[in-house]
Amino acid sequence: MDDLLAARLQMAISLAFHIIFAVIGIAMPLMMVIAEWFWLRTGEEAYLMLTKRWAKGTAILFAVGAVSGTVLSFELGLLWPNFMGWAGSIIGMPFSLEGFAFFTEAIFLGIYLYGWQRVSPRMHILAGVLIALSGAASGIFVVIANAWMNTPTGFRLAEGRPVDIDPIAAMLNPAAFSQALHMILAAYAATGFAVAGIHAFLLLRDHRNLFHRRALSIALVIGGITAILQPLSGDILARTVARNQPVKLAAFEGQFRTESGAPLRIGGIPDVEAGITRYALEIPYGLSLLAFHDPRATVKGLDAVPRDQWPPVKVVHIAFQIMVAAGFAMMGVALWGGWLLWRQRAFFDSPWFLRAVTAATPLGFIAIEAGWIVTEVGRQPWIIYGIMRTAEAVTPMPGLKIPFIMFTLLYLFLATVVTWLLLHQVRESPRVVESNPQEQPRDNEYITT
Amino acid sequence: MSILPLEVILAGVMMISLTLYALMGGADYGGGVWDLLAWGPRAKAQRELIAEAIGPIWEANHVWLILVIVVLFTGFPLAFAVIATALHIPLTLMLLGIVLRGSAFAFRTYGTKEDRTQRRWGRVFSIASLVTPLLLGTVLGAIASGQIRPKDRWVVTDFVRPWLAPFPLAVGLFALVLFAFLAAVYLTLETEDPELQEDFRRRALASAFVVGPVALLVFLLSGTGAPLIRRGLSESWWTWPLQLSTAVFATGAILALWTRRFHMARFCAAGQITLILWGWGVAQFPYLIVPDITVFNAAAPAITLRLLLAALGSGALILFPSFYYLYRIFKGQTAFKTLKDQSK
Numbered sequence: 001m002d003d004l005l006a007a008r009l010q011m012a013i014s015l016a017f018h019i020i021f022a023v024i025g026i027a028m029p030l031m032m033v034i035a036e037w038f039w040l041r042t043g044e045e046a047y048l049m050l051t052k053r054w055a056k057g058t059a060i061l062f063a064v065g066a067v068s069g070t071v072l073s074f075e076l077g078l079l080w081p082n083f084m085g086w087a088g089s090i091i092g093m094p095f096s097l098e099g100f101a102f103f104t105e106a107i108f109l110g111i112y113l114y115g116w117q118r119v120s121p122r123m124h125i126l127a128g129v130l131i132a133l134s135g136a137a138s139g140i141f142v143v144i145a146n147a148w149m150n151t152p153t154g155f156r157l158a159e160g161r162p163v164d165i166d167p168i169a170a171m172l173n174p175a176a177f178s179q180a181l182h183m184i185l186a187a188y189a190a191t192g193f194a195v196a197g198i199h200a201f202l203l204l205r206d207h208r209n210l211f212h213r214r215a216l217s218i219a220l221v222i223g224g225i226t227a228i229l230q231p232l233s234g235d236i237l238a239r240t241v242a243r244n245q246p247v248k249l250a251a252f253e254g255q256f257r258t259e260s261g262a263p264l265r266i267g268g269i270p271d272v273e274a275g276i277t278r279y280a281l282e283i284p285y286g287l288s289l290l291a292f293h294d295p296r297a298t299v300k301g302l303d304a305v306p307r308d309q310w311p312p313v314k315v316v317h318i319a320f321q322i323m324v325a326a327g328f329a330m331m332g333v334a335l336w337g338g339w340l341l342w343r344q345r346a347f348f349d350s351p352w353f354l355r356a357v358t359a360a361t362p363l364g365f366i367a368i369e370a371g372w373i374v375t376e377v378g379r380q381p382w383i384i385y386g387i388m389r390t391a392e393a394v395t396p397m398p399g400l401k402i403p404f405i406m407f408t409l410l411y412l413f414l415a416t417v418v419t420w421l422l423l424h425q426v427r428e429s430p431r432v433v434e435s436n437p438q439e440q441p442r443d444n445e446y447i448t449t
Numbered sequence: 450m451s452i453l454p455l456e457v458i459l460a461g462v463m464m465i466s467l468t469l470y471a472l473m474g475g476a477d478y479g480g481g482v483w484d485l486l487a488w489g490p491r492a493k494a495q496r497e498l499i500a501e502a503i504g505p506i507w508e509a510n511h512v513w514l515i516l517v518i519v520v521l522f523t524g525f526p527l528a529f530a531v532i533a534t535a536l537h538i539p540l541t542l543m544l545l546g547i548v549l550r551g552s553a554f555a556f557r558t559y560g561t562k563e564d565r566t567q568r569r570w571g572r573v574f575s576i577a578s579l580v581t582p583l584l585l586g587t588v589l590g591a592i593a594s595g596q597i598r599p600k601d602r603w604v605v606t607d608f609v610r611p612w613l614a615p616f617p618l619a620v621g622l623f624a625l626v627l628f629a630f631l632a633a634v635y636l637t638l639e640t641e642d643p644e645l646q647e648d649f650r651r652r653a654l655a656s657a658f659v660v661g662p663v664a665l666l667v668f669l670l671s672g673t674g675a676p677l678i679r680r681g682l683s684e685s686w687w688t689w690p691l692q693l694s695t696a697v698f699a700t701g702a703i704l705a706l707w708t709r710r711f712h713m714a715r716f717c718a719a720g721q722i723t724l725i726l727w728g729w730g731v732a733q734f735p736y737l738i739v740p741d742i743t744v745f746n747a748a749a750p751a752i753t754l755r756l757l758l759a760a761l762g763s764g765a766l767i768l769f770p771s772f773y774y775l776y777r778i779f780k781g782q783t784a785f786k787t788l789k790d791q792s793k
């Protein structure tokens with residue numbers, strides 16, 4: 001393994017690990033706040049328990065998210081010093097703003113988690129709202145920085161160096177809005193579905209438990225609405241890519257030749273040597289229609305640029321198919337849930353629906369990981385699209401295999417521990433049954449803390 | 450408009466964040482050290498006190514470090530690139546420490562309450578708390594040592610020699626004992642229990658007496674290890690006022706501990722550490738990395754600096770009240786007691 005590959009893999013592992021916690025840190029506070037709001041409104045014990053349970057899970061995940069994020073801020077320099085030296089003054093702004101979002105988030109999380117007895121109920125829920133807002137803000141800011149790597153603006157090139165820098169214009173780059181929108185929706189959709197899936201699974205075994213019913217409803221409403229919007233925002237994003245990164249779009253679609261009236265390929269395996277995508281289901285004119293809203297539009301193929309500027313087509317195409325498939329599956333489940341509501345039936349009255357929700361538990365996270373592979377591998381060989389190659393950005397430090405292996409092992413270990421802790425928590429989830437209000441929940445340790 | 454150049458203001462902001470990180474985050478690491486060294490009949494109570502004291506605040510305290518990094522790579526990208534390249538190894542090790550410290554602490558707090566698991570995470574937490582400040586100090590020492598020499602733009606020659614040397618390592622040790630000292634002083638104010646308070650008073654006094662010799666060691670090694678800092682600290686017009694007031698604060702802290710005036714002790718200890726950091730910072734000025742990279746030749750274009758300062762200014766308007774609120778809620782009885790007493 002050469003050093004460049006090790007650096008890319010270390011970056012990929014670190015980001016793939018961090019994104020899970022980041023996404024939960026964006027969406028979980030919103031669900032906590034909603035549960036707490038219902039608790040304040042209805043006084044129903046199940047909501048309070050739910051709030052505290054969710055808060056406890058969030059606390060573990062937030063800590064891991066914070067430290068893995070710290071690793072990333074350093075890794076930008078440790079692995080890509082030439083990139084940061086070149087671009088730091090252009091895209092430092094969103095990172096700085098993100099810093100303040102982190103502060104707000106961490107401060108009010110401390111208050112939220114440890115302050116049940118110390119602040120008024122109203123202040124407590126306000127702290128929750130501030131966490132939810134600043135979590136979303138950090139996500140938006142960091143994605144803006146990433147969008148700049150895709151569509152760099154806000155500077156002029158002079159002999160290979162950036163001049164006339166305009167950090168505001170850099171933040172308003174063409175991909176910023178659509179990428180941030182898609183990411184934020186993804187955070188709510190993925191977390192909502194994951195949480196709903198866990199509670200649906202438990203409801204299948206303990207149908208009357210109010211705790212799980214309340215949890216399912218909140219999570220599913222959040223996850224469902226965003227999952228229905230997600231393909232729409234994906235379409236907006238795909239058209240942004242079509243305009244600004246045609247080669248990347250070609251890799252998404254396995255489009256080797258430039259053609260007008262290009263078909264949409266569903267599935268299939270790109271054969272890079274032969275320059276065709278095999279076994280795909282082709283919908284005539286589909287791609288031209290989707291990408292440019294015109295069935296005759298010309299879609300650039302990979303052949304539009306020299307071979308050394310192609311991203312790894314196979315990886316990108318397959319990851320894209322996985323994301324889109326997961327997206328449509330989630331949308332399907334969400335629409336089913338909407339239909340149940342429309343028919344005035346409760347979610348938990350349909351065991352088949354509960355099974356579908358259970359099956360959808362990991363889909364959002366799979367889509368997120370796949371989506372980032374699409375974005376990041378699809379940008380290769382560029383670290384700044386069309387401007388700087390990843391190979392030029394890497395540190396001269398030798399032996400990068402070692403930190404790569406170290407961080408991989410560390411993250412595997414942490415992932416195992418976190419999973420174990422969360423499973424433990426799920427196994428101990430409380431029981432509240434409606435028909436018999438006297439029956440005490442099995443464990444009420446969190447009501448008093 | 451402004452009297453000082455933007456670069457200098459921004460460097461000042463970095464120094465302020467670094468100082469706040471040392472005063473707040475540093476004490477959290479020090480807490481971990483005392484967790485490791487907890488002994489005697491009240492060892493368990495000591496550990497619980499430490500966990501309670503840092504639980505609600507460590508994540509917020511930690512963001513000061515992120516702020517330093519972000520300001521560095523936005524305002525002085527070249528310096529960030531060179532530091533991250535040359536000090537790849539200690540920085541990576543420090544990151545491992547940061548990750549393990551934070552996650553182990555969360556796992557211990559929120560994990561199963563079984564004793565054995567608790568102890569295991571406690572051990573990881575405390576060892577990581579010991580290693581991280583050591584490496585942080587080493588990195589600062591290496592930056593000041595004059596051994597990091599960029600060639601052309603960013604290329605650096607040696608990845609080990611600049612930091613694996615007596616002076617940087619001594620600075621690492623210095624950071625560690627200072628943080629432990631600070632934590633012990635703070636902890637005297639975290640408990641009502643006179644015995645626990647006494648435990649930490651004794652620890653604070655003991656570490657105060659270690660700080661002195663280690664400081665001397667750093668100073669002696671700086672002669673060859675970091676000549677520029679040495680000259681700054683011993684030959685400038687401000688040398689004597691600075692050394693004198695640091696000494697006053699250091700003695701003040703010891704006297705206050707001795708006589709159990711813990712609020713006073715905390716004030717003096719914090720003052721002592723602030724003066725040490727700023728003495729160093731001023732001695733190193735204008736170098737970000739001695740001897741080639743200065744705040745001037747590494748600075749981003751003026752527009753970036755202006756925007757960054759504007760963002761920092763407006764961020765501070767949200768940040769400081771929030772921090773005050775956080776500390777008032779959890780440290781209300783201790784942190785703001787003196788204030789309240791005075792305003793009565």
Ligand code: HDD
Nearest residue numbers: 179183186231234235238324327328364367368371372375
């Ligand atoms: C719950 C997660 C999720 C779901 C269901 C989808 N996506 Fe997605 N997608 C992401 C989560 C995601 C992501 C992880 O958040 C990415 C990576 C970068 C980004 O901004 O969003 C992404 C990237 C991404 C990109 C690449 C943008 C770029 O390279 O700059 C496109 C074109 C789409 N998506 C399009 C879609 C379409 C057409 C979907 C239809 C169902 C879809 N996504 C579902």
Ligand code: HEM
Nearest residue numbers: 008011012015016019142145146372373376377382383390
């Ligand atoms: C958190 C979700 C993200 C994931 C899962 C992710 C994934 C990846 C992957 C797989 C690579 C390796 C690509 C390759 O070399 O083939 C990569 C590279 C990289 N990513 Fe991301 N990325 C994410 C977000 C971001 C963001 C928000 C930024 C910056 C603001 C960013 C900056 C980088 C950089 C600098 C590289 C290395 C250079 C390169 O390979 O082009 N990433 N990422």
Ligand code: HEM
Nearest residue numbers: 021022025026062065066069070072073102135138139142
């Ligand atoms: C799309 C990608 C990303 C998203 C959506 C995201 C979002 C978040 C969120 C919501 C948090 C709060 C902590 C938590 O809830 O777990 C967080 C933490 C953090 N992230 Fe990320 N992040 C992303 C990628 C990155 C990258 C590329 C970097 C660094 C370059 C980074 C740096 C950090 C840091 C330093 C923290 C810790 C803040 C603290 O101490 O509270 N993140 N991120």
